[in-house]
Amino acid sequence: MSTITSSSTTTGRERLGLRLALAGGALLLVSGLLSWSFEPIFGDISIRLWPVSLQVFAMLIGLTAVALALSPTVLRRALGWVHAGPGLWALGIGATAYTALSLAAIAVEAGGLINANEGAWIALVGALLLLGGGWMVRDRPRAPEAFSAQGPATVEIVTIVAICALALAAAAYALGRDDAWVFVLFLLTLGVIGTALARAEVFEWLGGAAGRHQHVLTLGAFAAAFLFPFTQDGSEINMSIATLVLIFAATAIGLNIVVGLAGLLDLGYIAFLGAGAYVGAIFSGSVSSSIGWTPPFLVTALMGGLFAALLGLIVGSPTLRVSGDYLAIVTLAFGEIFRLAMFNLDGNNGPDLTNGPNGITAIPNLSILGFDFGESHTIAGVELSRAANYYLFMLFITALIVLIFARLNNSRIGRGWVAIREDERAAEAMGVNVFGLKLLAFAGGAFLAGVAGTVKAHYDTSVTPDQYQFLESAFLLAAVVLGGMGTIAGVILGAVVLKLMPEKLRFFSEYRLLLFGLLLVIMMRFRPEGLVANKRRQLELHDDDQDRAAQTDRSPQTKEALQ
Amino acid sequence: MSTAAVPHADAPSSPGRGVVLEARNIVMRFGGLTAVDDVSFQVHEGEIVGLIGPNGAGKTTFFNCLTGMYKPTSGEVTLGGRALPPRPRAVVTAGMARTFQNIRLFGNMTALENVMVGRYCRTSSMALTSILRGPKFRREERESIDRGRELLRFVGLDDKADHLARNLPYGEQRRLEIARALATEPQVVLLDEPTAGMNPRETEEAMRLIFRIRELGMAVVVIEHDMRFIFTLCDRVLCLVRGALLVEGSPAQVQSDPRVIEAYIGGSEDDDISADELTEEDVEVLHAEGVDVEPSRTSARSENGR
Amino acid sequence: MDQFLQQLVNGLTIGSLYALIAVGYTVVYGIVQLINFAHGEIFMIGAFGALSTYLILFQGQTSLWVLPFLVLGAMAASVGVAVLTERVAYRPLRGAGRLAPLITAIGISVFLQEFVRLFYDKVPGLDFPSAKQKIPFPQIEVVTGPAIELGPVTIQRAAVFTIGCLIMCGAALWWFINRTRTGRGMQAVSQDPDTAKLMGINVDRVIVVAFAVGAALAAIAGVAQGLLNTNINFKMGFIAGLKAFTAAVLGGIGNVWGAILGGLVLGVLETLAVQFLPGGSPWKDVWAFALLILVLVFRPQGLLGAKVVDRA
Numbered sequence A: 001m002s003t004i005t006s007s008s009t010t011t012g013r014e015r016l017g018l019r020l021a022l023a024g025g026a027l028l029l030v031s032g033l034l035s036w037s038f039e040p041i042f043g044d045i046s047i048r049l050w051p052v053s054l055q056v057f058a059m060l061i062g063l064t065a066v067a068l069a070l071s072p073t074v075l076r077r078a079l080g081w082v083h084a085g086p087g088l089w090a091l092g093i094g095a096t097a098y099t100a101l102s103l104a105a106i107a108v109e110a111g112g113l114i115n116a117n118e119g120a121w122i123a124l125v126g127a128l129l130l131l132g133g134g135w136m137v138r139d140r141p142r143a144p145e146a147f148s149a150q151g152p153a154t155v156e157i158v159t160i161v162a163i164c165a166l167a168l169a170a171a172a173y174a175l176g177r178d179d180a181w182v183f184v185l186f187l188l189t190l191g192v193i194g195t196a197l198a199r200a201e202v203f204e205w206l207g208g209a210a211g212r213h214q215h216v217l218t219l220g221a222f223a224a225a226f227l228f229p230f231t232q233d234g235s236e237i238n239m240s241i242a243t244l245v246l247i248f249a250a251t252a253i254g255l256n257i258v259v260g261l262a263g264l265l266d267l268g269y270i271a272f273l274g275a276g277a278y279v280g281a282i283f284s285g286s287v288s289s290s291i292g293w294t295p296p297f298l299v300t301a302l303m304g305g306l307f308a309a310l311l312g313l314i315v316g317s318p319t320l321r322v323s324g325d326y327l328a329i330v331t332l333a334f335g336e337i338f339r340l341a342m343f344n345l346d347g348n349n350g351p352d353l354t355n356g357p358n359g360i361t362a363i364p365n366l367s368i369l370g371f372d373f374g375e376s377h378t379i380a381g382v383e384l385s386r387a388a389n390y391y392l393f394m395l396f397i398t399a400l401i402v403l404i405f406a407r408l409n410n411s412r413i414g415r416g417w418v419a420i421r422e423d424e425r426a427a428e429a430m431g432v433n434v435f436g437l438k439l440l441a442f443a444g445g446a447f448l449a450g451v452a453g454t455v456k457a458h459y460d461t462s463v464t465p466d467q468y469q470f471l472e473s474a475f476l477l478a479a480v481v482l483g484g485m486g487t488i489a490g491v492i493l494g495a496v497v498l499k500l501m502p503e504k505l506r507f508f509s510e511y512r513l514l515l516f517g518l519l520l521v522i523m524m525r526f527r528p529e530g531l532v533a534n535k536r537r538q539l540e541l542h543d544d545d546q547d548r549a550a551q552t553d554r555s556p557q558t559k560e561a562l563q
Numbered sequence B: 001m002s003t004a005a006v007p008h009a010d011a012p013s014s015p016g017r018g019v020v021l022e023a024r025n026i027v028m029r030f031g032g033l034t035a036v037d038d039v040s041f042q043v044h045e046g047e048i049v050g051l052i053g054p055n056g057a058g059k060t061t062f063f064n065c066l067t068g069m070y071k072p073t074s075g076e077v078t079l080g081g082r083a084l085p086p087r088p089r090a091v092v093t094a095g096m097a098r099t100f101q102n103i104r105l106f107g108n109m110t111a112l113e114n115v116m117v118g119r120y121c122r123t124s125s126m127a128l129t130s131i132l133r134g135p136k137f138r139r140e141e142r143e144s145i146d147r148g149r150e151l152l153r154f155v156g157l158d159d160k161a162d163h164l165a166r167n168l169p170y171g172e173q174r175r176l177e178i179a180r181a182l183a184t185e186p187q188v189v190l191l192d193e194p195t196a197g198m199n200p201r202e203t204e205e206a207m208r209l210i211f212r213i214r215e216l217g218m219a220v221v222v223i224e225h226d227m228r229f230i231f232t233l234c235d236r237v238l239c240l241v242r243g244a245l246l247v248e249g250s251p252a253q254v255q256s257d258p259r260v261i262e263a264y265i266g267g268s269e270d271d272d273i274s275a276d277e278l279t280e281e282d283v284e285v286l287h288a289e290g291v292d293v294e295p296s297r298t299s300a301r302s303e304n305g306r
Numbered sequence C: 001m002d003q004f005l006q007q008l009v010n011g012l013t014i015g016s017l018y019a020l021i022a023v024g025y026t027v028v029y030g031i032v033q034l035i036n037f038a039h040g041e042i043f044m045i046g047a048f049g050a051l052s053t054y055l056i057l058f059q060g061q062t063s064l065w066v067l068p069f070l071v072l073g074a075m076a077a078s079v080g081v082a083v084l085t086e087r088v089a090y091r092p093l094r095g096a097g098r099l100a101p102l103i104t105a106i107g108i109s110v111f112l113q114e115f116v117r118l119f120y121d122k123v124p125g126l127d128f129p130s131a132k133q134k135i136p137f138p139q140i141e142v143v144t145g146p147a148i149e150l151g152p153v154t155i156q157r158a159a160v161f162t163i164g165c166l167i168m169c170g171a172a173l174w175w176f177i178n179r180t181r182t183g184r185g186m187q188a189v190s191q192d193p194d195t196a197k198l199m200g201i202n203v204d205r206v207i208v209v210a211f212a213v214g215a216a217l218a219a220i221a222g223v224a225q226g227l228l229n230t231n232i233n234f235k236m237g238f239i240a241g242l243k244a245f246t247a248a249v250l251g252g253i254g255n256v257w258g259a260i261l262g263g264l265v266l267g268v269l270e271t272l273a274v275q276f277l278p279g280g281s282p283w284k285d286v287w288a289f290a291l292l293i294l295v296l297v298f299r300p301q302g303l304l305g306a307k308v309v310d311r312a
Ligand SMILES: Nc1ncnc2c1ncn2[C@@H]1O[C@H](COP(=O)(O)OP(=O)(O)OP(=O)(O)O)[C@@H](O)[C@H]1O
Pocket: B030, B033, B035, B053, B054, B055, B056, B057, B058, B059, B060, B061, B062, B101, C309, C310, C311, C312
């Protein structure tokens, strides 16, 4: 408590810490220009004055360190509001981890640490200096300017647009990495810089700026996502990963309505995606479908959505009587029943509808208004592959889903949902139509997943029951939880991380479920509110300690004595 | 602001005004325990009615019966002459809202959002309207926000609109709950221990607030253990003991009723103290002692309190 | 009629298995109101614990005296893992709402399955088979071998073992709950944790004991399942766990005798459904899940549970 003093009185120790951090950052910057290895690995990091991969990442970290270290002094006018102390401390830890892992990577790839050249060692020294400096300033109080940081509107808008562009570049770059080490080290770099900036409370400012220019942010993000295929120059693999990510994200946002807003834990949500996919497949004209009729896709999509919504109503109807954990189990059971039913409706054990475990295969490509999704099209000189077609279509659907989510969230309906999540009985006592809203959440979420499912069926070209098992529901839930319940940005981030990692890292894909399980446990333990915390932060997951502490004058005793 | 001094309310119940809320023969049993035992009462327009009784007397349970949170074992509630079905939503829509003894705000919503939830039953935009943002939606949303801010100002929380409810100090949470209840545009407001845990200054403020609610034309029923608060505030006081209505009358009558005092001492056989000698302070002191005397379930079952 | 008797025996066998697992759900739920989603995996780990014991110590043996050691090995593995998960994952979340522990439990469940699948054959110094396929379970004299013909009814020896285990465990459980201090402490905590704490009962310890007791019974079920099915795999816990949870709810969650009754009833209903409902065995899980939903919706307090009123 006593540390809350004005930052203008920088102590000698802090001054030293800042200088050390500055030196560390500078060394990291310089190291990027030096040779890191005697072997030409990782895009050739052995050449001097030509930074690539690992060298560039080190320079990025170094740049961040320099900016943070100078923020209280030289850059005070521009960056004085940054909370440099904790930021540098986090950056120091991260930089050390990064350089250590880089050395390990060089050792593994080039055959021993002996092959690490001066640049890598200088980077390590820089990281250690940064670590030491960060440790000294970690308790440095926040500058008073911070509390009124609100830049001019143009600066804010430019920043937001720049960030969207950076995100696009980062995504394109990450997807382009074939080397697992480089990919991992790149993600680590992003994570380190991100954490440091979060610690430095940069995101608070960004959050404020984003809140003030929400439309700019949304448009910027979608523009970046829209431009993404044009950066890929016909790479089918990357585009197909991106399309999978989008389908996953769209479904997760639908689930987010149910779980994040209305607080209903749905463990069978994948069944709705499956329902849509089966509708899409059955009416696709595939030879293994038992129904020959093929309506226009928009009709099929609507049917898929409505069928899923109907299932959603059925799954949701027990919410009148069941809630909490029991509801989660009911939804899980529904999900399993769906999968088993699709498995058994093969003509032997039941009516022939789904072709049983073999599923419906050879689903033709989508064709909307004469636009064939199976063909490559050249737009503005860039070839857009099959996957890119689906990607852009899914992007459109995702945009719609985001719009629906955002508008519902910020409306009477959304407030009703959150009220139910917070305290169902109180919501009811305040006149909220609890049962109706719960059904709406289930049916609405299911509808969105159903529509996404119809596209997925065409994109995957086959639909089988085991694509829609419980684990997939758990995965969706994990995306929501990891990203941050009730948020859009968070859930998209969660979906990207969960889908991108295993696709990009072959060795990782074997361990993907193991790590996923671990991730759930760790997240619940240390950051239950997810990577991107909601404005209505931390939902019902959090301990009450903090609110108790926040209730300034009234002690918990009085509160308890009342119950 | 206008109510500078708190007037001492010894005005008797005003028979001239119409009955808004009426409960007839409410009984609520939990297994063998009769928590509310055949209670009837009436509330007139613009009246402030106090409900007192020792801990476990069934006051909160009675509120729950009135608001449909519990379906009473038997008995009937009418609001403005019309029978209320025992469903919370129907009760709110009909015009009766409540607060809770153990505050039940929506902790992760802002103060303004909390109040706006109270507007839920007075607005009607459904999903599609909300997505398309038609003119109706925008008008309703605008109104809800304006009304919400107005109510926050009314309870003195206008500067806290964007704070999360769970971060508000205790006294403000209580006031926010009242604002949320008022947002439902009720004719009758039920307040369950609105000053519990408040300091004297806040209690004073709460009292003013309740007078101002009355000035808005609503009737108020308030449960309290703070006798001075009840006797200053209320036009009429009811005392509940072991689920049954023991005494009903003006504050002065109830205050001096020996049975009330006896009830608060917890059914002690000690006859040395005569009720007439007890001052208001004493009642409070006695009450403070009585807090510890929980009427046991067996006695609540075997006796009917009279 | 013979058909019916045969199915009844089969149902009681599978039901005994469910009952043994269901006790674990019920004791934990009764005390901490947590659906220990990972309990099915504890059962699976019991089976692998027994198998490991066999592979390390008794390779090639088939005599009956091996069996108690297998059971002990199974229990050690299950109880160890269960207590560990409680300590590192659930305990820190106590009082953190209900969503967090449930998601944690799902995480643990996935983690344990994958852990066994990936690493069972990689234990250093031991030559275990890979768990990516089904692994044959050791066959033991007396409890496996030719089935017993009892008039028109055929009974697997392992089935007799399973039902016998349930009876013995039931008796032991009764003794434990009613006759030991710890057991009575458990009852107290499940009825009113706050008061129990005031009375000086160590709630943390009681919770650990609840996890351990449930795990021990699940381990026995794991051995029984191995003997019945002649092989085990890393996925066996998921469906069995869900069914056992159904059984626990059916009997009235929190009530140990309810869990046993629920397990038996579910087992019998399931086998009868296979016999007498259209669709036959491919649909049996569907019926079980449908029953789960119906019970949760229409009688969440189960067969033996009392109705709970939500206080306003
Ligand atoms: N849902 C319920 N199930 C069983 N008993 C209940 C229930 N709700 C209340 N009771 C019992 O009914 C009796 C009356 O409780 P109630 O909360 O109405 O008392 P109260 O007058 O509000 O007391 P206090 O002044 O402490 O708030 C108590 O004995 C209580 O235990």
